[in-house]
Amino acid sequence: MLPNLVKRQLPSRSMVYLSPVLAFLLSLLAGVILFIIMRVSPLAALHAFFVEPLSSAYNLSELGVKATPLVLIGVALSLGFKAGVWNIGAEGQLTIGGLCGGAVALFFYEKEGIHIIPLMLLAGVLGGMAWAAIVAFLRVKFNANEILTSLMLSYVAGLFLNFMVHGPLKDPDGFNFPESRLFSDSAIIPVILEGTRLHLGAIMALISVVLGWVILSRSLLGYQIKVAGSAPAASEHAGFSKSRIIWVTLLTGGGVAGLAGVLEVAGPIGQLLPNISPGYGFTAIIVAYVGRLHPVGALFAGLLMAVTYLGGETAQIQLNLPVAVTGVFQGLLLFFLLACDILIYYRIQFGKPALAVEKS
Amino acid sequence: MELFIPALLTIITAATPLLFAALGEMVTEKSGILNLGVEGMMVMGAITGFVIVNYTGSVTLAIGASILAGVLMAALFALLVLTFHASQVPTGLALTIFGIGLSALVGQNMIGIAYEGIPKISIPYLSDIPVIGTLLFHQDILVYISLIMVALIYLFLNKTRAGLILRAVGDSHDAAHAMGYSVMRIRLMATLFGGGMAGLGGAYLSLAYSPLWVEQMTAGRGWIALALVVFASWRTGRILFGAYLFGGISILQLHAQALGIGVPSQVMSMLPYLATILVLVITSSDQTQIRLNAPASLGRTFQPSR
Numbered sequence: 001m002l003p004n005l006v007k008r009q010l011p012s013r014s015m016v017y018l019s020p021v022l023a024f025l026l027s028l029l030a031g032v033i034l035f036i037i038m039r040v041s042p043l044a045a046l047h048a049f050f051v052e053p054l055s056s057a058y059n060l061s062e063l064g065v066k067a068t069p070l071v072l073i074g075v076a077l078s079l080g081f082k083a084g085v086w087n088i089g090a091e092g093q094l095t096i097g098g099l100c101g102g103a104v105a106l107f108f109y110e111k112e113g114i115h116i117i118p119l120m121l122l123a124g125v126l127g128g129m130a131w132a133a134i135v136a137f138l139r140v141k142f143n144a145n146e147i148l149t150s151l152m153l154s155y156v157a158g159l160f161l162n163f164m165v166h167g168p169l170k171d172p173d174g175f176n177f178p179e180s181r182l183f184s185d186s187a188i189i190p191v192i193l194e195g196t197r198l199h200l201g202a203i204m205a206l207i208s209v210v211l212g213w214v215i216l217s218r219s220l221l222g223y224q225i226k227v228a229g230s231a232p233a234a235s236e237h238a239g240f241s242k243s244r245i246i247w248v249t250l251l252t253g254g255g256v257a258g259l260a261g262v263l264e265v266a267g268p269i270g271q272l273l274p275n276i277s278p279g280y281g282f283t284a285i286i287v288a289y290v291g292r293l294h295p296v297g298a299l300f301a302g303l304l305m306a307v308t309y310l311g312g313e314t315a316q317i318q319l320n321l322p323v324a325v326t327g328v329f330q331g332l333l334l335f336f337l338l339a340c341d342i343l344i345y346y347r348i349q350f351g352k353p354a355l356a357v358e359k360s
Numbered sequence: 361m362e363l364f365i366p367a368l369l370t371i372i373t374a375a376t377p378l379l380f381a382a383l384g385e386m387v388t389e390k391s392g393i394l395n396l397g398v399e400g401m402m403v404m405g406a407i408t409g410f411v412i413v414n415y416t417g418s419v420t421l422a423i424g425a426s427i428l429a430g431v432l433m434a435a436l437f438a439l440l441v442l443t444f445h446a447s448q449v450p451t452g453l454a455l456t457i458f459g460i461g462l463s464a465l466v467g468q469n470m471i472g473i474a475y476e477g478i479p480k481i482s483i484p485y486l487s488d489i490p491v492i493g494t495l496l497f498h499q500d501i502l503v504y505i506s507l508i509m510v511a512l513i514y515l516f517l518n519k520t521r522a523g524l525i526l527r528a529v530g531d532s533h534d535a536a537h538a539m540g541y542s543v544m545r546i547r548l549m550a551t552l553f554g555g556g557m558a559g560l561g562g563a564y565l566s567l568a569y570s571p572l573w574v575e576q577m578t579a580g581r582g583w584i585a586l587a588l589v590v591f592a593s594w595r596t597g598r599i600l601f602g603a604y605l606f607g608g609i610s611i612l613q614l615h616a617q618a619l620g621i622g623v624p625s626q627v628m629s630m631l632p633y634l635a636t637i638l639v640l641v642i643t644s645s646d647q648t649q650i651r652l653n654a655p656a657s658l659g660r661t662f663q664p665s666r
Contacts (some may be wrong), residue, residue: 086449138637142645147396147449148587149640152633155580163626178581280459289450322468324575329459335436338446345445 015344020290020297022343023336024304030332040319041151048318049311049329059310061196065268068308069094069280071205071261071302074257074287075212075295080249082216082293083225084232087250089135089150090257091281092157093128097258098265099161100127102272105265106169106180106186116186120262129251130155130257136250140243145252149254154281162274169272189267201263205302209257212295221248257281279327280311284336305330363523367615368495371501372570375607377402377578379506382592382599383513384557387395389589390517391550392530392657393441398454400459401433401555405562407463410470410573419478423502423563430559431552433459438551441661442544448659460576470573477571478502478559483644502564509557514596526550530655538610543662560580584636593653602639609635615650 031049032042053059073090080087087093101124112149122130131153138144171181189199205344215221228235228245236242264276290304291297312326381398388395397400409426413419437455440446450568487497517523529536529546537543565577584606592598613628644650 062531088453093659139640142641143647143650144640144644145587145590148583148590149637151583152580152587152636155633156630159626161624161632163624166626285450285453286457322465324461324464324468328458328465331454331458331461334450335440335458338440338451339444339456341446342444 019340026336027333048315051315053310059200068201069304074298075252076295077288086231089154092154093254093257094261095157096131097124097128098261101262105183124253124262128254132250132254191203199267367531370611371607375604377564379603380561380589384554388554397455399518400456401462401558402562404429406566407467409563410566424558427556430555434555474570489556
């Protein structure tokens with residue numbers, strides 16, 4: 001007897017939260033199969049991936065370092081995705097933010113002053129916003145698909161950063177390496193835990209979760225965002241400006257991604273390099289989804305994705321596994337999540353269909 | 361002339377992967393499915409073809425394997441979108457993320473291996489014609505296939521009953537369903553076809569365009585192909601034109617350097633992406649064109665009421 005899918009009368013509340021858990025377990029299972037195919041002991045691999053990153057205080061702090069940009073951008077993208085605004089170019093906004101903040105840091109090279117870091121953060125936010133503003137402008141004014149424009153601008157941003165560190169911002173005493181000078185101490189984000197790399201950005205990420213939650217569930221803007229995404233016609237009828245929502249969500253996403261960028265270059269990296277992010281802007285898309293487009297969810301999902309980044313590095317060192325395993329695992333997780341989400345709207349029924357709306 | 365012919369030749373090689381991917385995506389979209397995973401399917405096609413040609417030495421097998429890789433990726437997408445009713449935009453994104461990761465994993469031992477590239481085929485007599493002989497009749501097999509596909513897809517969509525049904529499904533899945541056509545089966549076929557074509561586009565990249573493996577070697581071509589479909593307003597002839605136009609733009613950087621134009625290479629590399637944005641802006645602002653030509657059910661999930 002084949003299982004049937006029966007449409008639920010109401011979407012299941014509990015499945016909304018269970019589906020990510022189920023998806024994670026299925027991804028683990030798929031991971032085990034992958035490791036067996038690669039002739040790696042699944043136990044050793046799982047240990048490296050999911051136990052090692054959580055096993056010491058230092059590793060936990062590194063987890064925070066990696067989760068910071070993911071949570072920040074994940075929260076901001078959740079707002080946009082909820083409104084049906086598909087900003088998938090956060091990677092580019094992060095890059096421009098890092099570049100702008102880094103340029104400010106280099107401008108104040110070997111100078112002192114407590115104004116330097118705030119100026120850098122401001123430059124990063126404005127840079128990311130400006131990059132996203134292009135997308136918003138083209139979407140509102142010319143109806144150009146924001147998925148494609150934001151993504152194309154990510155490639156442009158990457159090339160622009162590359163050009164800047166090969167040219168104008170290159171370290172004059174750097175033997176022609178494509179790197180900027182190391183930032184002065186006055187331009188390095190303070191570390192909040194002695195002996196680790198965990199910096200002030202982690203606190204900002206936590207604040208972003210709270211702010212995101214307040215905006216989404218306690219403000220008119222949040223209400224408009226939700227209506228615009230789930231019932232566009234009703235939103236228009238209610239007189240909510242579509243253009244305004246596009247502008248607000250894109251500028252928020254861009255600004256926060258820019259902030260994450262400057263935190264990266266002024267935190268763990270400490271200089272400008274041709275490549276400043278291992279794809280945080282793209283992984284944040286998965287973070288937003290696995291977090292159910294909810295700020296608190298994004299916090300947990302961001303931590304989980306940080307585990308996979310850190311685990312990927314550990315597995316590379318201990319078991320000589322390629323770093324690409326992380327990408328595969330992240331992709332699988334999103335796949336399984338999208339598949340498991342069917343359980344929100346349908347339930348599985350074994351046996352004879354009594355009132356089957358649709359067979360699978 | 362001495363600079364001109366090599367320039368045109370590189371345009372053809374740069375255009376062919378875009379042409380394959382955009383043609384495939386257009387057929388998929390004509391059935392009402394928006395698959396944003398072109399980049400992922402292409403990159404899987406590229407690595408699969410490259411692995412197979414290095415292990416077997418057979419170009420035919422390699423091309424076949426690339427198609428299969430694209431089809432399998434598309435099948436994964438179809439499973440989620442058609443069977444599990446997952447929404448198409450995030451599923452396409454997932455496909456791209458997964459494809460980039462998996463290709464990097466498969467290709468980890470392939471970095472640094474060089475392949476001489478697939479052979480060119482001269483069509484007897486015709487290839488001896490000056491200028492156009494080398495351009496049109498001394499190409500590799502994939503270039504010929506891509507041009508044949510343009511003609512076949514044009515005929516299929518506009519002159520056959522099956523093509524009409526495909527378009528009907530894309531324009532109104534409810535009406536097509538009511539008329540007794542299997543929306544799911546037709547969309548599955550169109551999606552798999554799009555995957556196979558994206559796989560071919562990837563194969564062209566790793567077997568002919570730059571015969572080696574580099575992680576993420578598709579470099580956004582899958583996304584440019586998606587933009588090309590909008591640019592072409594879902595018309596076969598304009599896909600051909602658009603792909604060659606973009607081929608032209610993307611080789612500008614090579615020739616600008618040869619001519620000694622003092623623009624940084626990174627800025628020249630930005631051109632295809634900036635051009636994509638430009639054509640999107642130009643085509644998208646004309647709302648009537650889009651409304652007339654875009655498949656009306658594009659991107660919408662189909663759930664039959666009975």
